[in-house]
Amino acid sequence: MFVDKAKIYVKGGDGGDGIISFRRELHVPDGGPAGGDGGKGGDVIFRVDEGLRTLVDFRYQKHFKAARGEKGKPKGMHGANAEPLIVRVPPGTVIVDDDTGEIIADLTRHGQEVVVARGGRGGRGNIRFATPRNPAPYIAEKGEEGEERWVVLELKVMADVGLVGYPSVGKSTLLSVVSAAKPKIGAYHFTTLTPNLGVVSVEEGRSFVLADLPGLIEGAAEGVGLGHEFLRHVERTRVIIHVVDISASEGRDPYEDWKTINAELAKYNEKLAQRPQIIAANKMDVPGAEENLASFRERIEAELGENAPEIVPISSLTKQGVRELMFKAAELLDSVPETVSAQELKETADRVVYKFEEKDDDAFAVRREDDGTYVVEGARIERYVKRMNMNSYDAVMRFGRVMRNMGVDAALRKAGCQDGDTVRIGDFVFEFFEGADYVEE
Structure with missing residues (x-):
């Protein structure tokens, strides 16, 4: 699970x-x-x-x-x-x-x-x-x-390469072909509900971890579909393989699919837009895929020119181009610094944002409740009362000296506290006597 x-x-x-x-x-x-x-x-x-x-x-x-x-x-x-x-x-x-x-x-x-x-x-x-x-x-x-x-x-899963794309474009099938992973595969959207990991061996001694991430749709960055649940997993990947259904078997334009998913990645985290990417034009075995591929390639090159990502035509079903895709992914990994996200990971992994608050703050406040009880509130004095065992004369006398040294006595007198009035600090309740000892109730 x-x-x-x-x-x-x-x-x-x-x-x-x-x-x-x-x-x-x-x-x-x-x-x-x-x-x-x-x-x-x-x-x-x-x-x-x-x-x-x-x-x-x-x-x-x-x-x-x-x-x-x-x-x-x-x-x-x-x-x-x-x-x-x-x-x-x-x-x-x-x-x-x-x-x-x-x-x-x-x-x-x-x-x-x-x-x-x-x-x-x-x-x-x-x-x-x-x-x-x-x-x-x-x-x-x-x-x-x-x-x-x-x-x-x-x-956030730790993988070298992540498969992204619309639901049912063949990501799970591709993972099952190139690794020993056995993801659930079905002819319906969101078959994959959790990330699946597999190890891809491209040659002896050379391998990488490939993650099949659940399908994304328009609005994923705002939480539409399963967006928020799984976009965070893409952050850890060093290289993205963007799988598109080049056959347009579900009536969608492959080019618009590619643009939409990239836009969602950028909305979620701008750094993902600069992540190295390979486009896997899947389902090349379907009639009409060749014509769609030519149009797809032309439109991307017209938009991005020399910056256009490499397009590798494949068929997860027939395994056409799959080996070439994995080798290109491995080569791209070798050229990427020890993660594109390595520096990002170091910045976050070695940095603890949360700081434990120091509790030795001498500041305190005095207020009076409706029943006439004076309440003293302050981190240090409350902590002192909580820790001190007030069951002996020596402890009570020491408590009185601490009260005077911190200025609590003077603050109570200024607030109108008189002899015999009830004072509460945390759970400790006592009667106040000016210039005298403190007696626990």
């Missing part, structure tokens, strides 16, 4: 919690803090595996969550970091953030990988919070939550 699009959920592992612990050793009075840090949560990493050719596995598993970091340990020992979760994808996979539409990565080479969801940092144990003023703190942090998001995977 060929699947070239999937939507999945990924989540990095949460960091392990730091712990509160103290040295308890014989003949060691007043043992100091000894609570270790939690380990880092596992990253979710996508890695290219050239043995895969489809995204079918993601139809059955849509959630990928990395392991959590280990909790801290006594005697100052830190918890172990979690192993990353490796998700294998085929070459040609584009990873897109579902919420923003941004490209996270374009993976094309075997072994290439990208971190899609980072694991959370481990919480600090109380050994980290010892100070001269408080040498035995009852303070520890919870592990940070791992990154999470929905991503869309799109597969």
Whole structure:
């Protein structure tokens, strides 16, 4: 089963919690803090595996969550970091953030990988919070939550040569003749619903990958027919073999077919208009094909002159001209830089567009809700509250100092907050007392 699009959920592992612990050793009075840090949560990493050719596995598993970091340990020992979760994808996979539409990565080479969801940092144990003023703190942090998001995977097949053209012009038949591929062949439009790949051997030690791409029609660039589903596969090909029905067996003009499909390729991606192309004038075994070929050649040369692509008359049914076509495709591949799209692929494959946002922004805002509760919103202060374990006097006192140092106290007073008023930061709710401690409800 060929699947070239999937939507999945990924989540990095949460960091392990730091712990509160103290040295308890014989003949060691007043043992100091000894609570270790939690380990880092596992990253979710996508890695290219050239043995895969489809995204079918993601139809059955849509959630990928990395392991959590280990909790801290006594005697100052830190918890172990979690192993990353490796998700294998085929070459040609584009990873897109579902919420923003941004490209996270374009993976094309075997072994290439990208971190899609980072694991959370481990919480600090109380050994980290010892100070001269408080040498035995009852303070520890919870592990940070791992990154999470929905991503869309799109597969663009990796082929050297792509067969394009209107439906039922003989692309699948041609692929079946020149390779061991067995595509579905039928006398009706859109017989091919998914790209088919085959390896063509033109001589000993010389071969290339040929892709039979589903038929295109006018309006494909706007999504008409199966356009959007399959035009993206053409982007990866280095050379295009444009198959036309030179016999006009379905009543269409071969020249207009050729112009229409080229226009759709250019609309979808302007670079496809410059892609090297060979025209395969198929169905030469049908009466009237010779006359149509002469007219077709004349009109193309009149329009493009010396820039006209080479026209190779063939018959997929009788195999006339097929061998010559494959040799010409191989020669053209040799003359094309290591892909016409190689530089394009390098520009995208080595570039990660998505940037993980830094969360250490000190900015915050204070607002008052209808029930009189004051709400403080800000990335850093919310993250601090979420990670700090507020179940000890030391932790609450430290929280109060952080509030004052960040200017949250002053902002609350400016907004009209009085002693005894309720304040909420994230899920943490407490009573505000000016110049006093903070007491959790």
